[in-house]
Amino acid sequence: PIGLVFLMEHLQHRKRRVLVHCAQGRDRSVGIVLAFVALTCTRVFPLRFREEFDSLDVGSIANFADEDDTGINGDDTNEAKDSSDLHHLQSGLSISLVKILSKENGRDVFLKWMHEQQNTPSNVPFVNKESLRIVLHLVSQDRENAEPTRSTMQKLNRFFYEQPYIQANKIRAMIMKKKK
DSSP: OHHHHHHHIIIIISOOOOOOOOSSSSSHHHHHHHHHHHHHBOSSSSOOBOGGGGGOOGGGGGGGSOGGGSSSTTOTTSOOSSHHHHHHHTTTSOHHHHHHHHSTTHHHHHHHHHHHHTTOOTTSOSOOHHHHHHHHHHHHHHOTTOOOOHHHHHHHHHHHHSOOHHHHHHHHHHHHHHHO
């Protein structure tokens, strides 16, 4: 989710171009781009942002996290605690936002926020396998060597379809209580 929010922040508010890359430019970077395009673009060539893209408010993501999920209570004045925090300082994203999205339920917070921003029901995934294939085809129009592995496509499916982390933990806890 941090990479997707970074793209949104820089493409929307800062009006910058963003290079998404990995070692070979065929798999991991393509996975990030596929998720971004699936969430923010129309599914026709040439790719264009959906109308609601300009109204996405990245700063409001923290409102969708539980208080104990914010990590530093929204205080961006805290300095980075260790070197793992340092690479986010140049991203343009607040430390508190990065900490929220880095937690185990960061994906859930992000997707909940996206559903709210796009006025879509939270129980309906943004994409299905077929729409991911369409998005891959559209991205391939501009990036011919975009060849994500089967594993990357499975990760994208899990990102969009997997049961929310918190809900899964609550269900496990209920099952454990019943067993006792």
